[in-house]
Amino acid sequence: xxxxxxxxAPVTPAGHAQxxxxxxxxxxxxxxxxxLAVLVGLGTWGVWEWVRPDxxxxxxxxxxxxxxxxxxxxxxxxxxxxxxxxxAFLLLAQTARRASDFNRARLxxxxxxxxxxxxPELEREARFLRAQAxxxxxxxxxxxxxxxxxxxxxxxxxxxxxxxxKLRLVAPLGEGRADGDTEEAALAAMEAATPDLNRAIERWxxxxxxxxxxxxxxxxxxxxxxxxxxHADGLAxxxxxxxxxxxxxxxRYQLAQGVSQIDPHGTIRHFEKMHQARPDDQRVRxxxxxxxxxxxxxxxxxxxxxxxLARDPNDLSALVELGHLExxxxxxxxxxxxxxxxxxxxxxxxETNLALARCMQLAGKPDEAxxxxxxxxxxxxxRRAPPKx
Numbered sequence: 001x002x003x004x005x006x007x008x009a010p011v012t013p014a015g016h017a018q019x020x021x022x023x024x025x026x027x028x029x030x031x032x033x034x035x036l037a038v039l040v041g042l043g044t045w046g047v048w049e050w051v052r053p054d055x056x057x058x059x060x061x062x063x064x065x066x067x068x069x070x071x072x073x074x075x076x077x078x079x080x081x082x083x084x085x086x087x088a089f090l091l092l093a094q095t096a097r098r099a100s101d102f103n104r105a106r107l108x109x110x111x112x113x114x115x116x117x118x119x120p121e122l123e124r125e126a127r128f129l130r131a132q133a134x135x136x137x138x139x140x141x142x143x144x145x146x147x148x149x150x151x152x153x154x155x156x157x158x159x160x161x162x163x164x165x166k167l168r169l170v171a172p173l174g175e176g177r178a179d180g181d182t183e184e185a186a187l188a189a190m191e192a193a194t195p196d197l198n199r200a201i202e203r204w205x206x207x208x209x210x211x212x213x214x215x216x217x218x219x220x221x222x223x224x225x226x227x228x229x230x231h232a233d234g235l236a237x238x239x240x241x242x243x244x245x246x247x248x249x250x251x252r253y254q255l256a257q258g259v260s261q262i263d264p265h266g267t268i269r270h271f272e273k274m275h276q277a278r279p280d281d282q283r284v285r286x287x288x289x290x291x292x293x294x295x296x297x298x299x300x301x302x303x304x305x306x307x308x309l310a311r312d313p314n315d316l317s318a319l320v321e322l323g324h325l326e327x328x329x330x331x332x333x334x335x336x337x338x339x340x341x342x343x344x345x346x347x348x349x350x351e352t353n354l355a356l357a358r359c360m361q362l363a364g365k366p367d368e369a370x371x372x373x374x375x376x377x378x379x380x381x382x383r384r385a386p387p388k389x
Contacts, residue, residue, distance in 0.1 A: 056088060059095075066212040068099035086116050090125060097129045098160065105129050124154060128161040134168045147200050156207040159200040163220050166193055166200075171227040183384075190227045197224055215241045215248055222254065234258060249274060253284070260291065267291050282308060286317050293325055301325055316342055320355050332362050343372075350376040 055078055062071040075092040078085060089112045096105035106129065112122055130138040139162055146158030170189045201224070205217040218241035225234035238255040242248060256270035271288040278284065285304050292301035302325060308318040319342040326335035339359050343352040357372035 055082070055085075056091065059088075059091065063091075063095065063098075064210050064212065066216060068095055071095045072099065072101075084115065086112075089115070090121055093122075094125055094128075094157070097125070097132060098157075100132070100164070102129065102133050128154075128158060131158075132161040132165040132168075134165050136169065139165050139169075143196055143200065147203055156204050159204045159207075162200045163197060163204070166197055167220070167223060169193075171223060187228070190224075194224060194228065211244055215245050215251060218244070219251060219254070222258075226258070231258065247277075249277065253287075256287070260294075264291060264294050268295065282311070282315075286321070289318075290321055293321065293328070298325060298329065314341075314345060316346055316352075319345075320351055323355055323359065327359060327362060332359060335359050336363065347375075348379060350379050353379070 056075075059071045059074040059078065062068075062074060072092065072095050075088050075095060078088045079092065082088065089108070093105050093108040093112060096102075096108055109122060109126055109129070116122075127138055127142060131142040142158050143162050146152040146155050147162055149155070152158065170186070170193045197220075201217055201220050204220075205214060208214070208217070218237045222234040222237035222241070225231075225237060235255065235258050238251060238258060241251045242255055245251070252270050252274055256267045256274070259270075260267045268288070268291045271284055271291055274281070274284045275288055285308060289301045289304035289308075292298070292304070302322070305318050305322045305325065308315050309322065312318075319338050323335040323339040323342065326332070326338065336359050339352070339356045343356050346352050353372045353376035357369045357376065360366070360369035360372060
């Protein structure tokens with residue numbers, strides 16, 4: 001008797017027995033394909049995120065270089081095409097403020113508020129603007145709430161606003177004194193502000209590693225040191241900044257001025273390099289002329305002063321300096337009309353009066369010389385007097 005054999009199960013076209021479970025290798029293969037598809041998708045998205053055009057990229061790059069005017073132009077162009085770009089709007093307000101264009105910053109903040117309302121970002125930027133413009137109350141608040149508080153938003157930008165605003169109050173650029181203070185009072189105010197200024201500068205340097213921002217931090221350090229009459233410290237900071245960026249124009253200018261008394265030939269080398277880079281900068285041309293005169297290079301000094309007066313026959317600085325150059329050479333008759341012209345244009349500054357006094361003395365007119373010296377002294381005394389209340 002034959003044994004019964006079980007009938008083989010029907011085979012499907014795919015080669016699997018009907019009703020039999022699919023092999024695991026097929027399930028695993030589909031899972032692998034699905035995972036690969038996900039990874040490819042994520043990778044493509046990641047690459048796109050990395051390479052896709054950033055409409056604000058150029059503006060941010062300009063800000064990293066501290067090229068504020070270039071950034072303003074790029075951001076203005078962005079908003080002309082996309083007027084509801086809130087990020088660009090706020091960045092434009094911030095950039096105008098950082099460039100110390102306070103009126104424009106206020107207008108942009110007003111436009112932002114009309115479009116988007118009062119946001120926390122706008123309120124913060126408005127506070128930074130008030131601080132950088134010199135509001136003593138806001139400076140204290142910004143320092144306490146942003147500069148010294150760990151994890152505060154925009155802490156480095158707050159430090160920048162604080163430093164600029166505080167220096168505006170205690171060590172303004174130029175020849176003027178803060179609020180008409182005497183030199184002693186100005187120095188005392190600077191000494192009182194220095195600990196907080198140094199703390200803000202260190203916060204900036206620690207949080208802004210880019211070359212342009214590091215140079216700016218060192219420029220602030222130099223400005224603080226020089227305002228405290230710590231010239232060696234100030235020059236050291238300027239040299240460190242110039243080592244970071246040998247092409248930084250303002251750093252080289254400040255260093256050239258800083259070493260003028262101790263290294264006049266070094267000053268000339270700095271100014272010559274700057275003049276080669278920007279031959280139309282009349283500020284540097286004049287500084288170069290005065291430096292040449294200091295070391296006895298009269299012909300070089302005259303060449304630059306003549307160029308300045310050819311551009312503007314009424315250039316006050318060039319008139320006075322050329323007058324002194326003529327007096328150095330004993331050409332009193334040539335100096336007198338130059339210095340009288342300068343005095344007519346600016347009779348109430350010490351420089352024109354002292355120059356004319358020297359000229360009159362050399363011309364054998366001591367009484368006239370005494371008159372101009374007296375006037376120069378009166379102006380100097382008035383400048384040192386405390387402001388009227």
